Amino acid sequence: MGKNKKNFERETNVSTKVSADKAKTKVNGGVFVYTGAISAGELAKTLNIPLGEVIKFLFMQGKMVTINTILDDELIGLVCLEFGYDFQKKHIVAAENFEEVEIHDDPSKLKPRAPVVTIMGHVDHGKTTLIDAIRNSNLVAGEVGGISQEIGAYQKEINGQKITFIDTPGHEAFTAMRSRGASVTDIVILVVAADDGVMPQTIEAIDHAKSAGVPIIVAINKMDKPGADPERVKNELMQHDLIAEDYGGDVICVEISAKQKTNISALLETVLLVAEMKDLKANPDRYALGTVLEAKLDRNEGPKATLLIQNGTLKEGDYLVVGSSYGKARRMTNEFKKVLKEASPSTPVSVIGLAEVPEAGDRFMAFAEESEARQIAMKRKLLKEAKEKNKSSAASLEDLYAMANSDDVQTINIIIKADSTGSAEAVKTSLEKLTTDKIKINVVRATSGAITESDILLASASKAIVYGFNVRPDAKTRAKAEEEKIEIRLHNIIYALIEELQAAMKGMLKKELVEKVTGQAEIRKLFKVSKIGTIGGCMVTDGVIKANSLVRVIRSGVVVFEGKLASLQREKDQAKEVKAGFECGMLIENYNDIKEGDIIEGYEMVEGE
Ligand code: GDP
Numbered sequence: 057m058g059k060n061k062k063n064f065e066r067e068t069n070v071s072t073k074v075s076a077d078k079a080k081t082k083v084n085g086g087v088f089v090y091t092g093a094i095s096a097g098e099l100a101k102t103l104n105i106p107l108g109e110v111i112k113f114l115f116m117q118g119k120m121v122t123i124n125t126i127l128d129d130e131l132i133g134l135v136c137l138e139f140g141y142d143f144q145k146k147h148i149v150a151a152e153n154f155e156e157v158e159i160h161d162d163p164s165k166l167k168p169r170a171p172v173v174t175i176m177g178h179v180d181h182g183k184t185t186l187i188d189a190i191r192n193s194n195l196v197a198g199e200v201g202g203i204s205q206e207i208g209a210y211q212k213e214i215n216g217q218k219i220t221f222i223d224t225p226g227h228e229a230f231t232a233m234r235s236r237g238a239s240v241t242d243i244v245i246l247v248v249a250a251d252d253g254v255m256p257q258t259i260e261a262i263d264h265a266k267s268a269g270v271p272i273i274v275a276i277n278k279m280d281k282p283g284a285d286p287e288r289v290k291n292e293l294m295q296h297d298l299i300a301e302d303y304g305g306d307v308i309c310v311e312i313s314a315k316q317k318t319n320i321s322a323l324l325e326t327v328l329l330v331a332e333m334k335d336l337k338a339n340p341d342r343y344a345l346g347t348v349l350e351a352k353l354d355r356n357e358g359p360k361a362t363l364l365i366q367n368g369t370l371k372e373g374d375y376l377v378v379g380s381s382y383g384k385a386r387r388m389t390n391e392f393k394k395v396l397k398e399a400s401p402s403t404p405v406s407v408i409g410l411a412e413v414p415e416a417g418d419r420f421m422a423f424a425e426e427s428e429a430r431q432i433a434m435k436r437k438l439l440k441e442a443k444e445k446n447k448s449s450a451a452s453l454e455d456l457y458a459m460a461n462s463d464d465v466q467t468i469n470i471i472i473k474a475d476s477t478g479s480a481e482a483v484k485t486s487l488e489k490l491t492t493d494k495i496k497i498n499v500v501r502a503t504s505g506a507i508t509e510s511d512i513l514l515a516s517a518s519k520a521i522v523y524g525f526n527v528r529p530d531a532k533t534r535a536k537a538e539e540e541k542i543e544i545r546l547h548n549i550i551y552a553l554i555e556e557l558q559a560a561m562k563g564m565l566k567k568e569l570v571e572k573v574t575g576q577a578e579i580r581k582l583f584k585v586s587k588i589g590t591i592g593g594c595m596v597t598d599g600v601i602k603a604n605s606l607v608r609v610i611r612s613g614v615v616v617f618e619g620k621l622a623s624l625q626r627e628k629d630q631a632k633e634v635k636a637g638f639e640c641g642m643l644i645e646n647y648n649d650i651k652e653g654d655i656i657e658g659y660e661m662v663e664g665e
Contacts, residue, residue, distance in 0.1 A: 066369065067342035069159060069421050070151040070432075088136050088143040097123035099132060105139050113138050152435035154345070154377070154421045159367060161339040169338040170211060170218035170402035171331035172240055172364065176261035177247030178254075182277040185314040186247055187223060190324070208350045208362050209404035210391040214324045219331075220364070220402045222349060238347040238417045239268060240364050243330055245323070247275045250284035250311070254292035262296050271334070272298060273308050273326050280313040338401030343422040344370035348378060348414045349404060359383075359413040363420055364404050370422055371398045375429035376410065379418040380440045382433035383410035384426070466495050469520035471511050472502040473527050475614045479550075480504050483525050486554055495561055506613015507544065509536050516540040523553060526615050528608070528657060531576050531598035546571070548615070571606075571659045575599025575636060579654045583641070590648040591625075591641045594656060601640065602633045605658040609650060616654075620645045 082089055083102060096114070100107040107123060114121050117134060121127070127135070129145060136143040151157075175183050190212055208223040222240065233240055244265040248258055265272050274293065276286045290300040290309060299305020308326050312319040344365050351361035361378065363370070370376075374385045386409025388396045399405040414420070423429040470487060474480035484502040491497045500518050501511065507522060507529035515522050515537075522537070524546040529537065537544050547553040581593035594601075601607075603624040609617040624631050625641035634640040642656055650656075 066424070067339070068424060069343050069345055069368070070154050070157050083141065086140075086142055088132075088141045089146055090132065090143070091146050093126045093128060094132065095123065096121045096125050096127055099127060099135060103136070103139055103141060109139075110135055152432050152439060154432070155419050159339075159342075159345070161342070161367075165339045165341050166337040167340055167401075169336050169400075170220050171242040171327060171334070171336055172220045172222065172402055173243045173245055173327055174222045174241040175245045175247060176265070177275075177277075178249070178252070178257040178261075181247045181249040181252065181255070181258070182314040183247050186245070186275065186277065186312070186320075187221065189314045189317045189320050190221060209364060211403065212324065214321060214328065217328050218402070219324060219327050220404060222364075222404075233347070233417045238419060240347050240349070240366065241268070241270050242334060242336055243327055244270050244272050245275050245327070246272050247277050247314075248289050248293070249278045249281075250276050250286050250289055251278055251281045253285075253289050254296065259296060262298060271330055273310065273323070273330060274298065274300070275314075275323055276309055276311045277314050279311045279318070280316050286311050336402075338367045340369045340400045342368040343374065343424060344368035344399070345419070345421045346370075348416055348418040348420060350416050351414045351418075353413050354408070357387075357408045359410040360406060360408050361410060361414055362404055362406050365399050365401055367401055368422065369398050369400050370405065370407075372396070374422040375424070375426045376407070376420055376422050377429050377433045377436065378410055378420040379412070379414040380433060380436040381410065381412040381414070382429040383412075385409055385422070467498050468495055469498050469500050469515075469518045471500055471515050471518075471520045471522045473507045473511060473522065473524050474502070474504055475526035477504045479525055483523065483550060483553065486550060487523075487557060490554065490557055490561065492561070497557075506530065506610075507533055508613075509533050512536045512540055512542050515542045521545060523547065525550070525553065527613055528610050528615060530610075530613070530655065534573070548618075570662060572662045573599070574605055574658045574660060575601050576658070577601050577634075577640070577642065577656045579642075579650055579652055579656065580639075582650065582652060589622075589643055590650055591643050592650045592654070592656065594640050594642050596634050596636045596638055596640060598636050599658075600633050600635045601642070601656065601658040602660075603631060605660055607642075607644060608657050608659070609644065609647065610655040610657055611651065611653070617644070617647045617649070619647055621658075 088103060096110055097107055100110040111121055113135065114131065119131065133143055175187055177183050191210060209220060210223065211218045211220050244261070246258065246261055246265070248254060262272065274289075276289050278284060279286070286309070290303060293300065293307070294303060294305075298307045300307050300309045308330070310319060310323045310326050312323055314320075345368055346364045346366035349362040349364050351359065354360040370385055370388065372385055372388055376383055376385055385407050388399055388405045388407050390396055390403070390405060396405060423432070472480050472483045472487070474483055480502040484499045487497050488499060500520055501514060506527050507524050509532065511522055512533060514520065520542075522542060522544045524544060526548050528546065529544060534544070545553070545556065547556070575596060576598045577594040577596040579592040579594050583591040583593060585591055601621075601624065603621060605621065607619060607621055608615050622643040622645040623641075624634060626634050626638065631640060644650065644656075
C-alpha cells in the first residue's frame with residue numbers, strides 16, 4: 057500500500073496497467089473519446105443514438121454505410137458534431153515512451169506556475185554578472201543572499217511571485233536541452249552590452265529563442281559605462297526583427313547595470329509581466345514529470361540530479377524513472393540546501409536516491425508504485441540497449457584474441473558470402489571446425505552472392521564478421537559497413553581465410569599486406585577494337601581508378617576476373633588516374649570478356665595496420 061495514497065490522491069501520468077476499459081471508446085462529459093477506427097454500429101451504441109439515425113445522417117452526407125462500416129476520423133467527427141458531442145482522439149502511447157505522452161489536465165485543476173528563465177547573450181556582455189546579481193539580490197526581506205552554487209537553478213521571489221532561473225548561461229545548454237527534445241525555458245533574457253551592441257552570439261541567441269518559440273526580454277546591460285548607447289542596441293535589434301516597444305514593437309527592453317545592480321527589479325518585474333501574458337499553468341495534483349537540468353556522482357550521496365519539475369508535484373519517497381533507470385526521491389533539497397518534502401511545478405530540486413547518474417536533458421516521470429517504475433525503467437533500458445547495439449561496433453578479428461584469453465566460452469558470429477552455394481557451404485564447414493573449447497565459431501549466414509547491405513545489417517545485429525569468398529561488396533555496402541563498424545574480410549583462397557582466422561584466435565594476427573580499394577567504375581559501353589581487344593567505356597562511380605592499379609571485374613557481385621589494367625584512357629589520351637564522375641576507357645590485360653554493367657574495381661596492396 058503506497059503510503060501517500062490515502063491522504064493525497066494524485067493523478068498518474070502513464071500507467072503500465074492500461075485496463076481494457078481505458079483503451080475503449082467512451083463518452084466523457086459530452087466528449088466522445090476514441091483511440092482509432094470504429095464501426096458505425098459501435099459509434100451509434102457508444103453515443104446512444106439509434107443506428108438508423110447515424111446511417112441516415114451519413115447517407116445525407118453522401119456516404120453509404122452499414123452497421124459494420126469502419127468510420128475514419130472525419131466521419132466520426134461529423135457524426136459527433138451532428139449529434140451534439142465533442143470528440144477527442146486519444147493516442148495510446150506505451151508507458152515506456154513517456155516523453156511522448158500527452159498530458160491532458162482538467163482545466164479546473166490548473167494553477168499558475170513560475171516562469172522558467174534562461175539568460176543568453178554574447179560573451180562578455182554580462183550574463184554571469186547578471187545571474188550573480190539576481191542570485192545575490194535581497195529582493196525579499198529575510199531571504200539569504202549569496203546562495204551556494206550547489207544547484208544549477210534557483211528561484212527568486214519578487215512581489216510575492218516566484219521566477220525560476222536556470223543558471224547555465226549561454227545558448228550551449230539551451231541548445232543541448234533542445235536537441236534532446238526537452239524544452240524547459242519559458243522566457244529568454246537576452247543580455248546585450250550597451251557599449252558593444254548586437255554581436256554574433258547575440259544573433260545566435262535570438263535565432264535559438266525564436267526557433268523554440270520562446271519570448272525574448274532584452275536586458276541592455278552596462279548602462280553605467282560611458283560609451284553606453286541603448287538606442288544603437290535597439291536599432292541593431294530591429295535588423296533582427298526584435299522591435300523595441302518605443303519603436304512601435306512588442307519587445308520589452310530594460311536598461312540595467314548588472315555590475316552595479318541597477319534596475320534589476322525592473323527587469324524581474326518585466327519577466328513577471330511577460331509570464332502573466334503567457335498564462336503559465338500546471339497541475340500540482342498529479343505525479344511529477346520534468347527534465348534533468350544537471351547531474352553528477354556525489355562521492356557521499358551517490359547519483360545526484362537537479363530536476364526541474366514541469367508538471368505535477370514531486371514528493372519525498374516518490375518513485376522516479378529518469379532516463380532509463382529508476383530510483384526513489386530519497387531526499388530533496390532546494391538551492392539553500394533546505395530539505396523539501398515536496399516540490400511543485402517550476403521548482404528546481406536536487407534529488408538523491410537515483411540508481412544511476414542521468415544526463416542533462418533526460419526526462420523524468422514519477423510513479424506511485426515501485427513496481428511500475430521498475431518495469432518502465434527496465435523497458436526503457438532494453439529499448440536503449442537495442443538502439444545502441446545497432447550503433448555499436450560489431451566483433452572484429454582483434455577481439456578474438458581477447459576472447460581466447462578470457463575464461464568464458466565466447467561465440468564469434470560469422471557471415472559467409474561466396475561465389476557459389478557449394479563454396480559457401482565449404483567455407484562454413486571449414487570455419488566451424490575451428491571451434492575450440494574457448495571460442496565457438498557460429499556461422500549465422502552462409503549463402504552465395506554479393507555482400508549486400510542486408511548482410512551488413514545482420515552483422516550489426518548479431519555482432520558478426522563478414523567473410524567474402526570470391527565476392528565483393530559494392531561501394532554502398534562498403535560505406536554501410538564503415539558506418540556500422542562491421543569488419544569485412546575478403547579472400548579467394550580458402551586456406552588463407554582459415555589461416556587468418558586461426559591466427560586471430562591465437563592472437564597472432566600479422567601485419568600483412570592488405571588490399572585497399574581505390575575506386576570503382578561501371579562499364580557502360582563496349583568497344584571492340586581489332587588486334588587490341590575489348591575496351592570498356594566506363595564511368596568512375598566511386599573513388600579513383602589508377603592506371604597502374606590492380607583490378608578485378610565484378611559481375612552481379614561476383615568476381616569474374618582479377619588482373620591488371622593494360623591501359624586507361626581519358627578522352628583520347630592515356631591517363632594516370634580517373635576520378636569519380638568522369639568517363640574513361642579501360643582495357644584489361646589478358647581479358648576481353650567484359651560486359652556492359654560489369655564493375656571494375658581498382659585496388660592496391662598496402663601494409664596493414
Ligand atoms: P558573460 O561572458 O556574458 O557571462 O559576461 P560576464 O558577466 O563575465 O561579464 C564580462 C565583463 O563585463 C566582466 O568584467 C564584468 O565585470 C563586466 N560587466 C558585466 N556587467 C557589467 C555592467 O553592468 N557594467 C560594467 N561596467 N561592467 C559589467
